[in-house]
Amino acid sequence: MTNQPFSAIPTCAWKRPIGLGWEKPYTVRYPSNIDDGPWHGMPLGGFGAGCIGRSHRGDFNFWHIDGGEHVFQNIPGCQFSVFESTNSQNSTNSSQAYALSTAAPVDGTLATWKWYPASEDVANHLSPSSPNTSTTGTYHALYPRSWFVYENVWQTQLTCEQFSPIWANNYQESSYPVAVFVWKAHNPTNAPITLSILLTWQNMVGWFTNASKSPEVKIRDDGSPVYEYQPRLHESKDNYNYIVENAEKIASLMAQSGIVTPQEEGEGEWCIATRKHPQVEVFHHTRWNPAGTGNEIWDSFALDGSLANILDTTPANPEEQVATALAVRFTLQPGERLEIPFVLAWNFPITEFAEGVKYYRRYTDFWGRGENSAFALASMALDEYQQWQQQITAWQQPILNRQDLPDWFKMALFNELYDLTAGGTLWSAATEKDPYGQFAVLECLDYRWYESLDVRLYGSFGLLMLFPELEKAVIRAFARAIPASDDRLRVIGYYYTIGAESHLAVRKAAGATPHDLGAPNEHVWEKTNYTAYQDCNLWKDLGSDFVLQVYRDFILTGGNDYDFLAECWDAIVQTLDYLQGFDKDNDGIPENSGAPDQTFDDWRLQGVSAYCGGLWLAALQAAIAIGSILKVSQTTMDTDAIDNQVNRFQTWLSQSLPVYQDKLWNGKYYKLDSESGSDVVMTDQLCGQFYTRLLGLADIVPPECANSAVQTVYEACFLKFNAGKFGAANGLRPDGSPENPKATHPLEVWTGINFGFAAFLLQMGMETEAWRLTESVVKQVYENGLQFRTPEAITAVGTFRASTYLRAMAIWGIYLVITAK
Secondary structure, three states, X not given: XXXXXXXXXXXXXXEEEOOOOOOOOOEEOOOOOOOOOOOOOOEEOOOOOOEEEEOOOXXXXXXXXXXXXXXXXOOOOOEEEEEEEEOOOOOOOEEEEEEOOOOOOOOOOOOOOOEOOOHHHHOOOOOOOOOOOOOOEEXXXXXXXXXXXXXXXXXXXXXEEEEOOOOOOOOOHHHOOEEEEEXXXXXXXXXXXXXXXXXXXXXXXXXXXXXXXXXXXXXXXXXXXXXXXXXXXXXXXXXXXXXXXXXXXXXXXXXXXXXXXXXXXXXXXXEEEEEOOOOOEEEEEEEEOOOOOOHHHHHHHHHHOOOOOEOOOOOOOOOOOOEEEEEEEEEEOOOOEEEEEEEEEEEOOEEEOOOOOEEEEOOHHHHOOOOXXXXXXXXXXXXXXHHHHHHHHHHHHHHHOOOOOOHHHHHHHHHOOHHHHHOOOEEEOOOOOOOOOOEEOEOOOOOOOEOOHHHHHHHOHHHHHHOHHHHHHHHXXXXXXXXXXXXXXXXXXXXXXOOOOOOEEEEEOOOOOOOOOOOOXXXXXXXXXXXXXXXXXXOOOHHHHHHHHHHHHHHXXXXXXXXXXXXXXXXXXXXXXXXXXXXXXXXXXOOEXXXXXXXXXXXXXXXXXXXXXXXXXHHHHHHHHHHHHHHHHOOOOOHHHHHHHHHHHHHHHHHHHHHHHHHHEOOOOEOOEOOOOOOOEEOOOOHHHHHHHHOOOOOOOOHHHHHHHHHHHHHHHHHOOHHHOOOOOOEEOOOOOOOOOOOOHHHOEEHHHHHHHHHHHHHOXXXXXXXXXXXXXXXXXXXXXXXXXXXXXXXXXXXXXXXOOHHHHHHHHHHHHHHHO
């Protein structure tokens, strides 16, 4: 606790008045999809360690403690509260106390507590850009930091900054299960002010694990496989709380009796902690009832900012809930400032997928696998949090200082990284085979499988640029999976949605690039191709996506990790051979089958398609480049075999290039495909061309054709689609009209596809157009209650689909192109 000037909040941070809602927030398109509502804030916690979220109402409501599983629920007993007592010359001694959430419990619990007034209550529902001195404060967020700035309630100037130690190229602290809350108080008056800051926390040990160890997998109404997650919420039997302290720090630990070393998922501990100081009083209460009125905390706290200093370690009975509390009370003289850090740490070292399939989390490489690391971690955070703040600032400041980037872009660039924390993220402990551990992020909360390869073609740019070793760990997992097969038959959900006869397909064909790395109810990284909406063994983009990401990750991480290329080479050869098998007319390009067999998996393509065909051409170029590198760099490999493989790829490429141009170019743009007869302009038609330019490979189409195509896309799919308000639709006719007004994917605005297309516009020198398109999409997300749950798709009627979507991190592809220039 040191007196020092407040650090400035970056001006580009996303902000909104505390507790101010939206008149018409966007709602989910399909009732079966997840729609938690707009109250989402910056997530807290390290990658793969489990995370929590606190909205701009102040409530802790987002609980991703169990890897890959989603719980969204306000737990009111987990909260900060503030007491203030003033005695100025112009008034008598007065005091007030508030729990710092505008979301009071609706079930009657904590009825004695007084809850913070929402800005919407006093601002008459003004927009956040409207000047209004009556707001009760402002929430700011710039990942991984967020701030509550309280206004017009306290005499004290009061701010809380909250963050976890995440910064680029940091493979240790970024894994820690810890959140730091730095309170800064300033007395601007001419009289002393007494403040007390209280942190209460419910003991939730044992809650976050699936009570159903083998949940049944069903087909949802949208054709996606789904299983039920049954967390053990409020099952608190044997939970107890106790105090740990030394000369400098005090903490309250929340544990479960009988557990010494965690052996199962959900076993572990929570910890809240703060520092001691000679001028500060610290109070505690280790056993109060968060399901009651809360009076055992509030009576004394609201009176004078104190707690009863009760130390009770009695374990909870089966029907009981228990919580703990720490409070810090101090007096500020006129003009005085004080900084008070609180830390929340948790230690749940095991993630379990299917019953008995367990992994230790990455942070255990540094903190061990026992029960007692939460206090050690919290103690370290209290010692080092200011260094962590400096590290985050040093990482972000070069971007924040750039005058050529608009503030809204800087805001979205960092905030879209929230998904690395909140996307059901897994990060396993290191092994000899995987020295950085294994890593994975869900496609989204509705499609709950990991690292969908078609989605991460755009969506992995942030991971690649900031945590390249984790990016390459994901690609290595795909390389290992390509040779594997799984002959189990399963129902393909797409046919269920269109009322057709059930179609069965094998789960994974040898040589096919899997769509994903599996789901949290099975065995991630080992049982791949979880999604069953389509038969992904038939997809025409996945193999090309894999090859391009291998070469991209090599080139853009220094171009010297030859072992990485060597590890992936056999998989590259096998999957390109497999994909070439779909070239039924021997023209050199695999044909789309007429079923939705690519990332737009509701959109039928027939024959040679602009999207898949272009990716094929780019992948062949990348494979040829990789083979040429390996012949020189890897003396232990069979260079004659590589020669033969590269020559085969070159033959296919030479044959394919003119076919692509002849079959698809119509004089203005590249047709959707060669056989459907559609005149639709597809936004992502030249993704392959974007990738060749990104990787320094030869163009796959003439530059003048590329220029014409992107201009046509910009006009038809963006400007003529609701005058550019929403972003670019996936596919419209040249006049901006839909080919089929009832279509799904063609008429949706996909956030990640838009960011990818904007990056392509920048590549092509269309900077004004790129910024206009990007800003439209960013506004859709951050002005309509979709912040920190960015969806895959937005519609023109204010609905969305697939929240917390991986592909939206494609915004880092825009920054990559900017930096490359």
